[in-house]
Every structure is written in structure tokens, then in C-alpha cells.
Amino acid sequence: MEKEYNMTINRLPSKTWNWLRMNETQLERIEIPAAGEAKVTLPEKITTAENEGSKPWNADFVGIASGMGEDMDGLLAAAGVKAKHYEVPADVTEVQPLLLDYAYAQNSLQAGAVAVKAGKNSEITVIEDFASDRETSGQAAVSTRLYLEEGAKLRLIQVQRLGSDFTFMNDIGALCEEKASLEVIQLILGGKNTYLGCKTTLQGRESSVNTDTAYIVDGEGRLDMNYVALHEGKKTQSNMQAGGVLRDHAFKLYRGTIDFKWGAKGAVGNEKEDVLLLSNDVVNQTIPLILCAEEDVEGNHGATIGKLDDELLFYLESRGMNREQIxxxxxxxxxxxxxxxxxxxxTQAKVQKFLGRAVEEEEA
Known part of the structure; x- marks a missing residue:
């Protein structure tokens, strides 16, 4: 049995100039992980099941493409992962979130998969918390598949609080039927090498997706992202936002694609990234992409990348703050x-604690 795996992930849907080396990411000799599980806090109205051992882990969601691509599925299959399936019945609004806590120990080598089906006109929040001690090293891979039936609303929240020498692969694939609404919120606060993929297929008329990602990358950290909004239905809407901070010798690559397919009349797509550079030694790469096979659509993209304004620095320093505090x-x-x-x-408290701010806030 092979113990290592070569992967091509985070491919752009349409290639740009090869010399930029941004079309995709090659990962070589990735160790094949063992199947791992999350600690689950299950709301009362949610049903759960594990896929049959004879089926591929993503058998029931095989038509839902993900942001990282097929090689991620291959890694999970090689690891023998069985997906945990969760379903929200039709017309059910679940107030309590589905909580999935992934706790990784030193030298962890784990993989997991989650599949969530939101029934017609249902509503649910799913929170995935990926955590370890600050100095932990290891490798983990998690894939999340989402299927939203007509009128369903699903909010996916992911928090990454991993150690300074941890490699993490986080993959999302979603499909939205008519008038379904997906919101994805991500906080990337730790880890050394992070690979993110998120692809949403807006198949149904007036379906929508909103993604909002915040990140802090420092040290020798690397963040590699690929977000795709695939507009197939009429009057579909996408809004992808990413913003963060790079410091020390950090590297970040953001790919954001709005893909208007033929027949997506009246669709609107927006993407924006805001990057703050706090060191001269960081490397930032951003590639916003709009693909269009339909005339009656509206696509907008933009990026704001730079250092703090000198006037703002002077103003804050004149108020007694030093540059590190600013x-x-x-x-x-x-x-x-x-x-x-x-x-x-x-979950908010866990974030504040990881950032070393819990005591300050309690005292305030």
C-alpha cells in the first residue's frame, strides 16, 4: 500500500499565464493520513448517519465539486475515510448550531469528511473548529460537502486555531438549489501551511453564496486559497470577500473566480480582497478572475493591497502608540x-483566547 500521495490542488477553472505559477498548486509526497473523527454536539432536530463501508466516502454527494479538486477526494479515499452525514429535515429551523470540534495532538496525521444536507426551506448553522496547541506540528485534511435544497439557508463557520508547524488542507464543495442561500465564514488564525478550497455551484434560480474569510499569516507561514462561484441558474448572486494580514516572511496566494455559465441571465457576482502588508519580506499573490459565457450578467472584482498609510501611522503615534501596537x-x-x-x-471565546485577549476583555 502506498504511503505517500502526489496532489494537484486549487486549480483555476481557466488557466492564466503559466509563468505566473498561479494556475494550480503541486503537493508532492504527502503522507497518507488515518481516518479521524470530530467531537460532535448534535442539535435535537438533526439526523446523522455514516456512509456504508462499501461506498466511496462522497458517494451521496458525488456531483458536488469542491474547491481543492479531485485529488483531495483521492487522498481521503486512500485514507479510508468514512463521511459523517447530517441532515436537516424540510421546513425545520434549528436554532442550536451543529458543532464539530477537531482537536489535533502532536504529530497528528488525520483526515475526515462531513456531508450536510439542508432540506427544503430549512435553516441551520454548522461550526467546524480546527484546533491544537500553539507549538503543535502535524498534518490534517478535512472535506466538507453541502447540499442545499430549495429555499434552504445554511451558514458554515470554520475556525482554524492550529500550531505553528501544522499543515492543514480544508476543502469545501456546495450545491444550491432554487432560492437556497449559503454563507461561509472562515477565520484562519494559525498553522504553518494552509490550503483552502471552496467551490459553490449556484444551480437553482435566485440561489446565492456569501463567503467572508479573515486571516493572519506570519513567520514562515503559507496560505493557498481557491474560491469559485459557479453561476448556472438565473438571477443567482455571489459575494466573495477575503481580508487579512501578512507579516514576517509569510506567503499568501488568493484565487477568486466568478464563473457565469450560459443561461445564468441576471446573475450578479462580486469579489474583493483587502490585504495589509506588515513586512517588506512577505509575498502576496492575488488573482481575481471573471469568466463569462452569458451576456446579461454583472461581475465585479477588486483588490486593495498595501502597507499602512504614513499619515495614519503618524496620527496614531502622536496619540502615544508605538508601531508594534499599531x-x-x-x-x-x-x-x-x-x-x-x-x-x-x-466559539467566539475560543477565538479570543487563542489571540491572547480573553483576560483583557474580561477585565474590560
Missing amino acids: YEMMAMAKVDAVCRKIPDAS
């Missing part, structure tokens, strides 16, 4: 803006 304040502001969107107080 940089920390600006970094935390981006995280706080997204953290406030998390509807679970316990």
Missing part, C-alpha cells in the same frame, strides 16, 4: 470584523 491593532481589527458574525458565544 500593527497589532490593525491586524486584530480585520479578525474582529469577521469574528462578530459568529453566532456562538463559546
